[in-house]
Amino acid sequence: MVPFTTLNALACPLGLENVDTDQLIPARFMSRPRDAGYGGFLLHDQRVGPDGASRGSILDNKAYAGAAIMVARRNFGTGSSREAAVYALWDFGIRCVIAPSFGDIFASNAVKNGLLPAQVSEVAADAILEWLAAASGRMITVDLQACSVVCGNRSYPFVIDPVRRLQLLNGWDDLDLTLQHEAAIKRYGENRRREHAWVVPAVS
Amino acid sequence: MTPKDSAPRTLFDKLWDSHVITMREDGEALLWVDRHFVHEGSHHAFRKLDEKARGVAEPSLTFGVADHYVPTRGRPVIADPEIGQMVERLKRNTTKHGIRLFGLDDPAQGIVHVVGPEQGLTLPGLLIVCGDSHTSTHGALGAFAFGIGASEVAHVLMTQTLWQRKPKRMRILVDGTLGAHITAKDLALHVIATIGADGARGHALEYAGEAIANLSIEGRLTLCNMSIEAGARCAMVSPDAATIAYLEGRPYAPKGEVMEAAIVAWLALASDPDAVFDRELRMNAADVAPTITWGVSPEDSLPITASVPSPEGSTQRQKYLMEALAYMGLEAGRALVGIPVDRVFIGSCTNARIEDLRAAASVLKGRKARVPGLVSPGSSAVKRMAEAEGLDRIFTDAGLTFADSGCSMCVGMNGDLAASGERVASTTNRNFRGRQGVGARTHLMSPAMVAAAAVTGCLTDVRALLLVEG
Numbered sequence: 001m002v003p004f005t006t007l008n009a010l011a012c013p014l015g016l017e018n019v020d021t022d023q024l025i026p027a028r029f030m031s032r033p034r035d036a037g038y039g040g041f042l043l044h045d046q047r048v049g050p051d052g053a054s055r056g057s058i059l060d061n062k063a064y065a066g067a068a069i070m071v072a073r074r075n076f077g078t079g080s081s082r083e084a085a086v087y088a089l090w091d092f093g094i095r096c097v098i099a100p101s102f103g104d105i106f107a108s109n110a111v112k113n114g115l116l117p118a119q120v121s122e123v124a125a126d127a128i129l130e131w132l133a134a135a136s137g138r139m140i141t142v143d144l145q146a147c148s149v150v151c152g153n154r155s156y157p158f159v160i161d162p163v164r165r166l167q168l169l170n171g172w173d174d175l176d177l178t179l180q181h182e183a184a185i186k187r188y189g190e191n192r193r194r195e196h197a198w199v200v201p202a203v204s
Numbered sequence: 205m206t207p208k209d210s211a212p213r214t215l216f217d218k219l220w221d222s223h224v225i226t227m228r229e230d231g232e233a234l235l236w237v238d239r240h241f242v243h244e245g246s247h248h249a250f251r252k253l254d255e256k257a258r259g260v261a262e263p264s265l266t267f268g269v270a271d272h273y274v275p276t277r278g279r280p281v282i283a284d285p286e287i288g289q290m291v292e293r294l295k296r297n298t299t300k301h302g303i304r305l306f307g308l309d310d311p312a313q314g315i316v317h318v319v320g321p322e323q324g325l326t327l328p329g330l331l332i333v334c335g336d337s338h339t340s341t342h343g344a345l346g347a348f349a350f351g352i353g354a355s356e357v358a359h360v361l362m363t364q365t366l367w368q369r370k371p372k373r374m375r376i377l378v379d380g381t382l383g384a385h386i387t388a389k390d391l392a393l394h395v396i397a398t399i400g401a402d403g404a405r406g407h408a409l410e411y412a413g414e415a416i417a418n419l420s421i422e423g424r425l426t427l428c429n430m431s432i433e434a435g436a437r438c439a440m441v442s443p444d445a446a447t448i449a450y451l452e453g454r455p456y457a458p459k460g461e462v463m464e465a466a467i468v469a470w471l472a473l474a475s476d477p478d479a480v481f482d483r484e485l486r487m488n489a490a491d492v493a494p495t496i497t498w499g500v501s502p503e504d505s506l507p508i509t510a511s512v513p514s515p516e517g518s519t520q521r522q523k524y525l526m527e528a529l530a531y532m533g534l535e536a537g538r539a540l541v542g543i544p545v546d547r548v549f550i551g552s553c554t555n556a557r558i559e560d561l562r563a564a565a566s567v568l569k570g571r572k573a574r575v576p577g578l579v580s581p582g583s584s585a586v587k588r589m590a591e592a593e594g595l596d597r598i599f600t601d602a603g604l605t606f607a608d609s610g611c612s613m614c615v616g617m618n619g620d621l622a623a624s625g626e627r628v629a630s631t632t633n634r635n636f637r638g639r640q641g642v643g644a645r646t647h648l649m650s651p652a653m654v655a656a657a658a659v660t661g662c663l664t665d666v667r668a669l670l671l672v673e674g
């Protein structure tokens with residue numbers, strides 16, 4: 001996983017609440033292999049009409065081409081556990097989403113792929129969105145060491161679980177860590193079966 | 205070590221404590237997974253295994269279910285090659301790793317969250333995961349069950365464990381009794397409307413109280429299923445006599461002496477009387493009306509007797525409401541009752557168990573549907589049961605299609621979709637934009653309410669329908 005420390009990048013003010021993962025990537029695209037790239041599926045049905053014509057979404061606005069930060073409102077990534085929502089954001093080029101709250105599973109999936117879910121207050125989200133709306137093409141700096149979002153001369157704190165922060169900062173993969181506990185896992189599994197015979201699925 | 209006899213613990217505390225393999229200084233715990241369900245959508249995770257050239261740590265605790273992409277008609281033929289490939293890929297991956305698969309042609313096939321409890325794979329006291337957010341369903345039997353993403357699925361496949369931080373504990377106590385024709389679905393939508401789609405975020409949610417104790421296991425499954433729509437990490441109900449009665453004799457459930465020991469362990473799981481919750485809410489079942497969604501999030505729920513909300517509140521809120529109403533093609537202020545629907549769907553892991561089909565059939569019996577609709581039972585076993593009871597005839601006589609079991613129109617991955625602009629009365633769990641098809645307008649409600657909408661061709665208070673027509 002690529003470590004995340006600081007990011008200075010163009011920010012796209014999506015500004016919507018309850019952006020569920022069904023919107024982030026409609027289900028019909030999820031059977032595709034990842035190598036093909038998922039970026040084109042990001043928020044697909046808001047960007048492309050049934051006739052294939054562009055709906056003029058902010059994601060396709062030239063002023064935001066190359067944005068690596070997205071700013072949204074409460075409950076971003078709610079709903080389905082599909083990690084493909086993160087793949088779509090990542091392949092589109094997004095490395096950080098700033099919002100007042102995130103769906104739990106989405107936030108976990110994001111971190112596992114190196115994408116930072118930065119949780120700011122409602123007031124801060126409003127202020128950041130307003131600042132971005134005032135002029136297009138504005139850059140934001142997200143500093144994961146300091147847990148701050150810097151917009152021009154204003155700075156806003158964000159929160160993230162300390163463990164997730166460390167994982168992102170170091171680009172750690174869970175598996176390496178888990179394998180250090182292999183003996184304990186084996187012991188636990190054996191004890192559990194011995195002490196509680198009912199946990200073993202009965203053979204039908 | 206667990207302080208067994210000291211501090212009072214909640215059901216969730218007990219479930220958590222019994223699965224901790226090791227704790228890290230930073231507070232993350234490595235948890236043991238007792239059951240892991242995979243489905244066609246798990247292909248990303250299997251690919252990660254291949255990339256790392258690793259196998260499945262505990263194939264005997266892993267179960268595959270074909271549900272998300274399976275066709276509901278014309279089986280075993282799968283017309284669409286892309287869909288056929290998804291079902292085939294699951295078969296290949298499970299065969300390769302020695303995992304028991306409830307595949308397309310298996311008599312026990314069905315939707316993963318229906319199959320687990322039905323087969324007795326879901327038990328109280330177990331930690332259960334699946335790469336699907338509605339895994340919260342299994343908590344209805346007193347399990348610690350939650351949905352995970354593809355990276356975590358791969359981690360569980362490789363190690364049978366997961367790193368987690370302990371969520372906070374929340375309890376919703378529901379006093380009193382639900383009124384006639386008011387179900388767990390109405391209660392679930394009522395809860396979500398009350399606390400919001402992120403109201404239980406970061407919490408393990410326990411339901412308790414008189415109304416919950418009186419719910420059938422099917423009802424509890426519906427309630428825990430919908431809890432993810434309130435943002436809960438997982439949801440649960442303490443196992444009781446009803447739980448045990450439900451599990452006895454199920455194929456994979458313990459038998460004989462092992463079952464006796466299990467029952468003792470299960471009944472000890474209930475929250476201790478003085479256990480403390482981080483958050484507690486109390487509501488009265490008598491306040492729950494038949495509840496439906498009008499908008500694009502499950503929190504956009506109202507009693508059927510209400511009207512479409514008018515945009516008010518902050519500018520942001522007004523914008524949200526206006527966009528939701530525009531998507532739904534609804535006019536602010538009009539009564540919900542009487543809004544015409546184009547189609548109905550009875551299915552999904554939320555509301556397609558036998559009790560749900562019975563409730564819908566009791567409304568449809570001797571009546572005709574004015575709109576087309578699809579009934580997809582929660583499992584092939586439920587389908588056979590419904591046929592044995594003659595429910596299939598009631599549905600087809602009413603003019604609805606009675607099909608095979610799968611996720612079907614809950615998510616539309618198999619091609620069962622509504623057309624753009626169509627309004628669907630649906631027993632499913634998500635009314636997100638485009639969930640049932642690009643531009644489709646979903647109204648969530650109970651099976652009886654969907655049946656009532658089918659009969660009248662519009663959103664209807666099932667109580668009024670049954671009163672008027674007898």
Ligand code: SF4
Pocket residue numbers: 271272315316317336338552553554610611614615633
């Ligand atoms: S029925 Fe719907 S919610 Fe349930 S597992 Fe299938 S797609 Fe998910």
